[in-house]
Amino acid sequence: MNKYIQLYEKSYETQRECAVSRIKQELINHKSKGFRFNKAINFLIKEFEEEDKSCVANEKHFSELNREFAGRGSTYEEEYEFLIIPNVMKPLFDSLSDKKITFSRYIQELAKRQAFTKVINLFRNDFLLYDMMYEHGQFDGYNNLEEFDIIKYPTNINQSAIFRELEQLVYPETRIEAPNKLEVDPKSNKPDDNNFFEIRKEYISVFESVNIYEHFTLGYLDFEKNQQEDFIKVFLKNPEDHNAKLAFECDTSQACYLLTRLNETCFKRLTQSAIGKSKKFISNNGHPFSQSTISRSLKIVSDTDKEAVDATIEFLKTATKVKKNT
Structure with missing residues (x-):
């Protein structure tokens, strides 16, 4: 086996174990301080995100190498995917000027990023x-x-x-914590008041659950700017009947991919057009998502962000099955 592939695999497993151990210890520490689970996880995820931003392998200088690694599945079959490291990435690295680090160091940092991202995504799922x-x-x-x-x-x-x-x-x-439900306004006379985006029947109680809201605050929604009541109103009520909005903290491309996948799975009318007209979904730069913004952003969403969102969708599907058994 190529020495760089061996280095990547060994570094990945070491960093995976490190990430798991760290998450466990952080949870124990936050529990001892009396923090709620969702608050503890927000602390944890933000720490990981800050470290990822400062990671050497994440520097713009290595963007082409990172793209090649992310797209390895389109070049190699799964069992041979790491051949991308010596066959493609090493020559690309050698062609760079002012590298400052060795290729071995880059591979170790790449393995750390990949391991931490995988662990966090599995944790969210x-x-x-x-x-x-x-x-x-x-x-x-x-x-x-x-x-x-x-x-x-x-x-x-x-x-x-x-x-x-x-x-x-x-x-x-009881098999699962009872959901926190929002009272329906008895004065409303709109037949679609609680289903403007046409949420599918099996997901209504899921989106009313505090567990689901907390999941969405793990890397998608801004925990400080949102409340569960706003979450329920935005997804289940008519936008004209309330002032609630949802503020995202994740990248716009990931938020748009999340909303698109939600429309495919949980809703029938959470479309780009409906989202834009509602003006209820706010990006991390403070602007409501428009139809054109969503369309453009879907073209640049990263594989890593897609993996995190896809894990969330599987989590939502699981939640519907749990509730069927309650």
Whole structure:
């Protein structure tokens, strides 16, 4: 095996273990200080994001190498995908001027970025599982999870043995925390008042749940500028009947991809046009998303951001299955 591929794989596993250990310790620390789970995770994710911005491998100087690595799947079959490192990325690196670091150092930093991103995405995807661990105040020593880890569980996380074990410990009488619902305005006479974006029936109670709102504050919505009540109003009520708005903190391209995937999965009318006309979805620069902004942004969303959003969609699908069993 090529030495650079070996270096990447070894560095990736080391950094993955480091990220898992760090998340566990951070959660323990925040729990001891009395923070709610969603607040603790916002602290944690922001720390990771700041580190990612300062990572050497994330410098503009290496943007072409990063693009090649991100697109490796379109060049090589999965079992050979890391051949992109010696065959394409090494020659590109050698052609750069004023590199300041060695190729080996770059590979180590790239592995760190990839490992941390993967762990955070998996953590977001199975939010309910780690929320219950946090609530229970214990992160390992379970019958079905002797040592804390963040791995890829089955798509339906609620079917896993560790989820069922935690569910019985945390919610012995009810399978999942009861959703916080917003009262329907009895004075409203609009037949579509609670379904302007035509949310699909099975997702209504999901979007009313505090767990789902907290999930959206993990890297998408600005925790300081939003409230759960605003979240429910924007997604479930007529925009003309309230002043609530949702402020995003993630990149515009990722936010637009998220809204697009939500329309494909959870809604029938959360379209680019409807979003633009509503003026309820605010970008991190303070401007409402327009139809043209969404259309343009979808062309530049990164594979990493897509992976995070796709994990969220799977999380929402899982939530509907959990509620069917409550």
